[in-house]
Every structure is written in C-alpha cells, then in structure tokens.
Amino acid sequence: MKISDVISMPECHWVRAHLIRYLDRDPAAPLSPEELVRLETHIAICDKCASISDEYRETSKALGQLRAHVDQESIARLSASLEKLTLEN
Amino acid sequence: MNKPEAFRLFVEPEIPVLLRVARSLTGNSADAEDLVQETLIKAFGALNNFDGANPRAWLLTILRNAAHNVWRKKKPDYVDDWTLLPNFKPAFNAESPRSAEDDALRGVVDPSLIKAVNGLAAEFRSVLILVDVDGFSYAECAEILGIPIGTVMSRRSRAVAKVRKSLQKSKEEAVRA
Numbered sequence: 001m002k003i004s005d006v007i008s009m010p011e012c013h014w015v016r017a018h019l020i021r022y023l024d025r026d027p028a029a030p031l032s033p034e035e036l037v038r039l040e041t042h043i044a045i046c047d048k049c050a051s052i053s054d055e056y057r058e059t060s061k062a063l064g065q066l067r068a069h070v071d072q073e074s075i076a077r078l079s080a081s082l083e084k085l086t087l088e089n
Numbered sequence: 090m091n092k093p094e095a096f097r098l099f100v101e102p103e104i105p106v107l108l109r110v111a112r113s114l115t116g117n118s119a120d121a122e123d124l125v126q127e128t129l130i131k132a133f134g135a136l137n138n139f140d141g142a143n144p145r146a147w148l149l150t151i152l153r154n155a156a157h158n159v160w161r162k163k164k165p166d167y168v169d170d171w172t173l174l175p176n177f178k179p180a181f182n183a184e185s186p187r188s189a190e191d192d193a194l195r196g197v198v199d200p201s202l203i204k205a206v207n208g209l210a211a212e213f214r215s216v217l218i219l220v221d222v223d224g225f226s227y228a229e230c231a232e233i234l235g236i237p238i239g240t241v242m243s244r245r246s247r248a249v250a251k252v253r254k255s256l257q258k259s260k261e262e263a264v265r266a
Contacts, residue, residue: 020246028227063221070105074122078104086093
C-alpha cells in the first residue's frame with residue numbers, strides 16, 4: 001500500500017458512504033452541491049472508488065432487468081372490477 | 090365529476106404498480122390479484138379519508154395493511170420473502186409456476202447476481218428489490234414497507250455493498266476454478 005492510499009482512505013470512506021445517494025439521485029435524499037463536488041472530485045482521482053461506483057451502477061442496471069412481468073389479463077380484470085365497484089355505488 | 094368517478098380516475102392508472110408490489114408480497118400472480126382486489130375495495134370504502142394528494146402512496150399504504158391484516162391470516166405459513174427472482178426456491182419444496190418471462194430472464198441475468206440477492210437478509214433484499222428491480226423511489230419504498238426513508242437509504246446502501254462483495258467473491262472463485 002502506498003502512502004497516498006493511506007492518506008486518501010478517510011475520503012474513500014466518506015465517498016463510499018454517500019455513493020448510493022449520488023447514483024440514485026432520489027429526491028428524498030439529495031446531496032448538497034458541496035457534497036456533489038467533494039464526491040465527484042474524489043472519484044475523478046481515486047481508481048478504487050471509481051471502480052466501485054461503476055460496479056454499483058452495473059449491479060443496479062442488472063437488477064432492473066429482473067422487473068416482474070405484470071399480467072395484462074389481471075390488469076383488465078381488476079379494471080373491470082373497479083368499474084363495477086364505482087358504478088354500483 | 091362525482092366521487093366514484095374521481096376514484097376510478099385516480100386509481101385505475103395505479104393498478105399495474107399495485108399488482109407488482111402485491112406480487113412481491115404474495116409470491117404469485119393469482120394471490121396478488123386477490124390482494125389488489127381487496128385493496129381496491131378497502132380504498133373505495135375509505136374514500137372520504139383520502140385528501141387527493143398522492144393516490145399511489147395512499148393505495149400502497151392500504152395494500153400493505155391489507156397484506157399484513159388479511160393475507161397473513163389466510164396464509165399462516167407465509168414467509169416474509171421476495172419471490173420475483175428467477176431460481177427462487179419456494180418454501181416446503183412447493184412448485185411455483187414458471188412463466189416465459191422467467192425463462193427468458195434465466196438466459197440473460199448473471200446467476201451469481203441472483204445468488205447474491207437471494208443471499209441477503211430479507212430486510213435488505215426487500216429494499217433492493219423495491220428500489221432497483223421495481224423502480225420505486227425511496228419515499229414509495231418507505232411507504233410500502235412502513236419504515237422511515239432513512240432506514241430505506243441505509244438498508245439499500247448496505248444491500249448494494251453486500252451484493253458487490255458477493256459478486257466479487259463469485260468472480261474470484263470462477264478464476265480459481
């Protein structure tokens with residue numbers, strides 16, 4: 001391990017703790033502009049954190065492929081049932 | 090527009106979302122349809138309490154409560170698990186029907202990813218599936234599971250880190266083999 005690696009370790013820890021929020025960009029958990037700059041600056045110079053960021057992104061993309069098929073017939077039956085429910089009342 | 094008409098207008102577009110979540114909760118399409126049906130009836134009965142602000146969140150809360158209060162009473166052997174993933178092993182060796190979509194997924198999804206997700210504790214797996222697989226926001230995920238958004242964030246963060254480690258381990262094992 002190089003000395004520069006040891007020096008950057010606390011920053012790596014901070015970046016990894018905030019990485020998911022950075023990648024998700026969910027409106028419920030935004031990073032502040034200062035946090036964004038801090039994170040992106042570190043990822044630009046740290047190969048390990050950049051690599052972890054890529055792996056998280058790929059994992060999330062792969063998980064998206066598992067989205068369940070929603071049966072169109074089920075939707076049609078429930079829509080008909082909803083119509084009946086609202087017309088009867 | 091009268092109330093029943095407004096109800097239908099708000100609720101009908103949410104049926105596919107409700108079905109996806111219900112399928113996650115029940116593990117199969119037939120039971121999911123029953124759960125959504127139950128949710129629609131309960132929601133219609135509670136229409137006077139709805140402020141019109143966020144129909145999806147309101148419906149998801151009713152669905153979650155219906156799943157807890159009604160569904161589990163009918164199925165005492167129900168395991169709090171998520172059964173959307175290919176290669177899922179049903180409890181008690183029961184056979185679960187496989188769809189063409191399931192078969193297609195088996196061909197394109199890395200088996201080590203499935204293994205990694207199935208290896209997570211239920212509370213981590215549920216957040217990962219709702220956010221990454223089903224595409225729900227943190228707020229919607231919190232609503233479905235009845236937990237704070239902060240808990241969603243921390244569980245999701247830990248879940249992704251665990252999946253990454255598991256995938257890394259699988260890669261190393263593949264190299265050694």
